[in-house]
Amino acid sequence: MKDCGDTTYSEDMEDFKIRIKSSQSFAMKIDTLLHEYAHCLTWFGAESELEDHSGEWGLTYARLYRKFIEWDYGKNQKKRKRAVGPLPSQKEFDF
Numbered sequence: 001m002k003d004c005g006d007t008t009y010s011e012d013m014e015d016f017k018i019r020i021k022s023s024q025s026f027a028m029k030i031d032t033l034l035h036e037y038a039h040c041l042t043w044f045g046a047e048s049e050l051e052d053h054s055g056e057w058g059l060t061y062a063r064l065y066r067k068f069i070e071w072d073y074g075k076n077q078k079k080r081k082r083a084v085g086p087l088p089s090q091k092e093f094d095f
């Protein structure tokens with residue numbers, strides 16, 4: 001594999017395969033995964049036949065990246081649950 005990763009589509013299996021170069025850092029693997037996943041999501045898009053990294057792909061990549069950053073490994077969801085959720089013995093808040 002010459003690049004950081006690649007994506008292929010099997011028409012027989014109707015499935016995608018993403019490969020990520022294992023020698024990269026964890027952060028680069030995440031970056032590559034999001035990059036390749038954007039290819040999957042735009043594979044059958046209107047611009048996919050024109051170029052690999054079309055505007056459609058770029059917008060999808062940006063949206064995935066933003067969602068990933070907002071998700072932040074689920075850290076904020078856990079904090080939010082603890083901050084506003086009822087105690088384990090409560091079904092609802094008392095107020």
Ligand SMILES: [Zn+2]
Pocket residue numbers: 035039052053
């Ligand atoms: Zn690419």
